[in-house]
Amino acid sequence: MRISTFLCSSQKFTRLTQMLDFYAGFNPSPLSIKQFMDFGQNACEKKSFIFLRKELPVRLANIMKEIALLPDNLLHTRSVSEVNNWYVKSFEEVLEYEKAEPTHDILQKFVQDLDLIRNRHSDVVQTMAQGVIEMKENEGGQVDAPIESSIQYFLDRLYMSRISIRMLINQHTLLFGLNPHSGGRHIGCLDPACDLSDVVRDAYENARFLCDQYYLTSPTLEIQQYSSIADDLFPIRTVYVPSHLYYMLFELFKNSMRAVVEHNQDHCDSLPPLKVSICRGKEDICVKISDQGGGIPRSQSDQLFKYMYSTAPQPSKSDLHTVPLAGYGYGLPISRLYARYFHGDIVLLSCEGFGTDAIIYLKALSDEANELLPIFNKTSSKFYRATVPTGDWSNQSSDMNARQLNATTPKRYNDLGTA
Structure with a gap:
């Protein structure tokens, strides 16, 4: 019995390796x-199923x-081993549909399994972060x-791949x-007429709630909108995933x-406002958040997008599920990935001593906004x-060395490309 079980598991492992x-x-x-928009407007479940049963295992x-x-x-840390097991399990589950006929029952089960996969991977970011801490x-x-590099x-x-897989799963299940x-x-999950100012206000209000809870005060918000397009209508709208934009804005607002x-502790009754400019150009839409929070020294600016750097204390293991990302310092690097x-x-x-401008660039044309x-x-x-x-x-200097290392980033992101 044990020998047959071992042979069965060995054959399964061999096949999994071959398929991988x-x-x-x-x-x-x-x-x-x-x-995404064109397919969603003329959605065909069978076509989506046939595409995903090939594309998901590839990604x-x-x-x-x-x-x-x-x-x-x-x-070999406990947390990274757990993440690896999640990916193996999800890969196996998607392979079950490799040659399945898209019958009504199969299509229904496929949606259910996609929900399970999405839920299984919901804690990948936190668990990988914990793995780095364990290491x-x-x-x-x-x-x-x-x-570290x-x-x-x-x-x-990993996180860019995760964003893309969740995008495919969310589109199909929704x-x-x-x-x-x-x-x-x-x-x-796409809004064909996403009002950028609405998302800005939602993110601001939620970040303001946290700020008021912790500091008992918060800066106000001022929004201005501009467009280089003749006869453009306001508020500025675009085709985008509102939840992605919200995540970026929320993280930037919290930091600002x-x-x-903290920079204006002596004048808490008259804090300088956060100024947001929403600008539409021919190629890009920019959302700029300007604050007067004292700025960031150049020696630290390159560190802010590194996963192994954080100005906040690391969370305890008991906080892993109750305070997502708190203290991990992953907010900015993941926002940039979005x-x-x-x-x-x-x-x-x-500008050290004065404040910081954080600019989110979005593609203005939906056919140029490729994964x-x-x-x-x-x-x-x-x-x-x-x-x-x-x-x-x-x-x-050490900070110049750091910037030299960081200069490899564009090349690395070329490797993320679609050639």
């Missing part, structure tokens, strides 16, 4: 916001291959620069689930409010064997 290699050999197929396999390349001291504790709190590279790709969207203007209150997912970006421009997806190949593999470059400038 097979699907990792394909590049993901990026979609644009326009393609899962590509990132699973990279998980296997992580340094052993991170890969640092095992290493005595010190992590070599090459390992490869972890930064990996987490950007369009074809038990309670599909009907009667509203939304197409799945904290900075403004912006870059559809080829936008987030940029911070700071930015990680691709597993030889180019991506080499970043897990990265070495620290030798300085080639005289009198290099």
Whole structure:
């Protein structure tokens, strides 16, 4: 009995490995916001099923291959092992539909399984963050620069992959689930007429609530809108995923409010306002948040988008599910991934001693807003064997060295591209 069970599990593992290699050999197929919209407006459940049963294992396999390349001291932590098991389980479940006929019962079960997969991966960000903390504790709190660089590279790709997979799952389940969207203007999770100022106000009010709770005060909000398009209507609207934009704004507002209150402690009764400018150009739509929170020194500005850097205390393990991301410092780097997912970006421009401008860039045209997806190949593999470059400038300061390392970011994001 035990021998047959072992043989069965061994055969299962062999087949899983073969399928993982097979699907990792394909590049993901990026979609644009326009393609999401066009399909959603003429939604066909069978076509969506046929696309996802191929695309989901491709995206899962590509990132699973990279998980296997992580340094052993991170890969074998309890938390990262748990995340890896979630991906293996989800990959296996999607493979069950590889050759299934899209009958009514199969389509219904597929939606249910997609819900299970989404829920299973809901804590990936927090659990990976805990894995990094476990690794640092095992290493005595010190992590070599090459390992930190490869972890930064990996987490950007893992979380971007996760955003894209959740986008596909959400679109399918919202369009074809038990309670599909009907009667509203939304197409799945996309809003074809997203009022940017409304999302700004929602994010501000929720961040303000937290700020009032903690500091008993908060800065006010001022919004202005501009457009270079003749006869453009206000408020400015665009096709976008409101939940993605909300996440970015909420994180930026929290940071700005904290900075403004703490920088103006002697004038809490007359805090300078947060000024938001929403601007539409021919190529980009920009949402700029300007604060007078004292700014950020240049020596720290490059650190703000690193997962292993945070100005807040790390949460205890008991807080893992009750206070999502608190103290992990993941808010800004993940916000930037949400912006870059559809080829936008987030940029911070700071004047130390005065304040900071945080700019969210969104593509103005939906057919140019393509998914930015990680691709597993030889180019991506080499970043897990990265070495620290030798300085080639005289009198290099530590912050200049950091910026030199950070200069590899655009190249790495080219590796996330869709070629």
